Amino acid sequence: MKLAEADEGxxxxxxRRITGLGMKEMRPLRRQMQMIFQHPDSALNPRQTLLDSLLEPVRLHRTMDREAGMAKALELLELVGLSSGILLRYPHQISGGQIQRIVIARALMLNPAFLxxxxxxxxxxxxxQAQVIELLRQVQQTFSMTYxxxxxxxxxxxxxxxxxxxMRSGQIVExxxxxxxxxxxxxxxTRKLVDAFRALRY
Structure with a gap:
């Protein structure tokens, strides 16, 4: 995602090799790649309504006007299982699961190929967790997206x-x-990981 520059490789x-690309060159590529972070409660601006958070990607990348953006936001809200009544709320007014659904919807606003x-x-x-995972599987199938x-x-x-x-210590081992x-x-x-996983299951 180039949120941090690569040390090597x-x-x-x-x-396309993107290692050395600058911000200007990366900008059009960022429409195709989006990210969902570990902490959903810190992924949204607390001063923005959920509607503004959803519309921010299309505003920054100028991919559609506000009316088209609204239509897209409503379509994605339905996909992630939320009602339009939530749009004027702020992040602190909804649950963690709802925030993660909003974050997923926002990531899809630009029709990315890679998430x-x-x-x-x-x-x-x-x-x-189970609900969000099922939602992510549905999104992957609907949009033929690479995760x-x-x-x-x-x-x-x-x-x-x-x-x-x-991975072990930052290196892919298998x-x-x-x-x-x-x-x-x-x-x-890998065998140690799998053995530990099996022990937890049984």
Whole structure:
């Protein structure tokens, strides 16, 4: 996402090297890549209504006028299971689960092709987690979107991922299809993770 500059190596997006691109060059690409952060309660401006938060991406990128933006916001609100009556509220007036749904809707306002999700359910109650994960799966199917899903929860990763990359100390130690990697891990660190996961389950 280039929120921090890379120390080494290269970053490619859709076949294009973006490692050295500046802010101006990255701006049009940012319409195609969005992020959902770990802490939903800090992802929205507390001084903005939820409506203003939803409309902010289209205002910044000038992709549509306010009327079209309103129509898009209402469409996405319905998709994430919220009513239009919530739009004039502020973040502190709704629950964590509702905030995360608003954050998901906002991420979709620009029709991105790529969505980075950093522990998107870790700060939510268990009962709400399942609802948000089901919503994310529905969004992925509806928009044919690529997810990069970051989590310590192997059950969650297996549930939403086609491929898994296991990292240790910032280095990828193993990659593979989610089923294959969970059933037949090759790296010692991956085996430890899978064994710990199985022990918790049983």
């Amino acid at each position: 290269d970053i490619y997006f859709d076949g 980075v999700l950093d522990e998107p359910t870790s700060m939510l109650d268990v009962s709400v 990069l899903f970051i989590s310590h929860d192997l059950e969650l990763v297996r549930c939403v991922s086609d491929r898994i990359a296991v 990659t593979g299809g989610s089923g294959q990697l969970m059933e037949d891990p090759q790296h010692p660190y």
